[in-house]
Amino acid sequence: MVRAAAAALEFQQVTLQTRPPTGTPAGGSARVKNLSFQVRTGEVLALLGRSGSGKTTTLKLMNGLLLPTQGQVWVQGQTTQDWDLIALRRRMGYVIQEIGLLPHLTVAQNVGLVPSLLGWTAGKIQHRAYDLLAQVGLPPEEFAQRYPVQLSGGQRQRVGVARALAANPDILLLDEPFAALDPVTRFEVQTLFLDLQRSLQKTVVLITHDIQEALRLGDRIGLMQQGTLVSLTSAQAFMQLDHPEAQCFQRTVMEGSVHG
Numbered sequence: 001m002v003r004a005a006a007a008a009l010e011f012q013q014v015t016l017q018t019r020p021p022t023g024t025p026a027g028g029s030a031r032v033k034n035l036s037f038q039v040r041t042g043e044v045l046a047l048l049g050r051s052g053s054g055k056t057t058t059l060k061l062m063n064g065l066l067l068p069t070q071g072q073v074w075v076q077g078q079t080t081q082d083w084d085l086i087a088l089r090r091r092m093g094y095v096i097q098e099i100g101l102l103p104h105l106t107v108a109q110n111v112g113l114v115p116s117l118l119g120w121t122a123g124k125i126q127h128r129a130y131d132l133l134a135q136v137g138l139p140p141e142e143f144a145q146r147y148p149v150q151l152s153g154g155q156r157q158r159v160g161v162a163r164a165l166a167a168n169p170d171i172l173l174l175d176e177p178f179a180a181l182d183p184v185t186r187f188e189v190q191t192l193f194l195d196l197q198r199s200l201q202k203t204v205v206l207i208t209h210d211i212q213e214a215l216r217l218g219d220r221i222g223l224m225q226q227g228t229l230v231s232l233t234s235a236q237a238f239m240q241l242d243h244p245e246a247q248c249f250q251r252t253v254m255e256g257s258v259h260g
């Protein structure tokens with residue numbers, strides 16, 4: 001079924017139950033439970049939560065790497081069960097912490113990966129790759145022909161962002177993309193992301209366990225705990241929440257500013 005999309009993404013009572021190991025009684029536990037929320041077109045939604053709270057599972061439900069055992073995930077008016085999953089993933093840029101650049105391809109070839117899968121001409125791919133490298137602050141004449149091993153971690157993340165943007169997807173999924181960077185480089189790459197987002201206006205879902213990052217980059221913050229979404233508020237309102245889990249994150253900001 002296809003319907004007019006009011007939101008870029010919508011979860012309707014989504015649960016993902018893990019299968020119990022074979023040979024054990026039926027049961028299993030839920031990796032995420034009863035998630036219902038929307039991601040608005042053009043917003044940055046930061047999903048914040050402790051390790052194991054279900055953030056990555058939620059992201060993988062968005063691009064069909066996982067399918068719900070109950071409920072539906074709607075992407076641009078169609079459920080992930082109905083989407084052709086390859087077509088769906090090509091319409092979404094995906095950036096992960098361990099960026100997964102292909103080591104035997106040059107930087108330009110890595111950036112041009114999805115366009116080449118989509119059958120763009122060589123000239124158009126090169127033009128797009130060079131343009132994006134310039135946009136993410138990597139002058140193509142210096143970086144295009146390097147291999148990933150010849151880059152620093154921060155440069156690799158920039159290539160990852162360029163690669164995710166290459167086929168001009170409407171939606172970007174970012175799974176702790178900046179977590180492995182030193183604090184100064186992380187701040188710089190976050191600034192680059194904010195600058196790009198101001199002009200590109202993508203729909204972005206960003207996973208982080210860092211409240212500072214969620215406050216800086218998110219228009220709204222969704223807080224996850226044990227597979228559930230316990231709050232979804234504007235970034236400003238998050239600091240006023242009295243939910244105990246939200247208060248744990250708020251304290252890290254307040255104590256950080258006292259001591260650091």
Ligand SMILES: Nc1ncnc2c1ncn2[C@@H]1O[C@H](COP(=O)(O)OP(=O)(O)OP(=O)(O)O)[C@@H](O)[C@H]1O
Nearest residue numbers: 018030031049050051052053054055056057058209
């Ligand atoms: N392949 C899997 N099979 C079964 N359970 C899994 C699998 N992957 C993750 N889980 C479980 O699902 C829950 C949610 O994991 P998830 O990776 O979504 O959390 P997360 O919030 O992204 O954590 P982190 O910040 O550490 O990456 C955890 O309890 C985890 O142990």
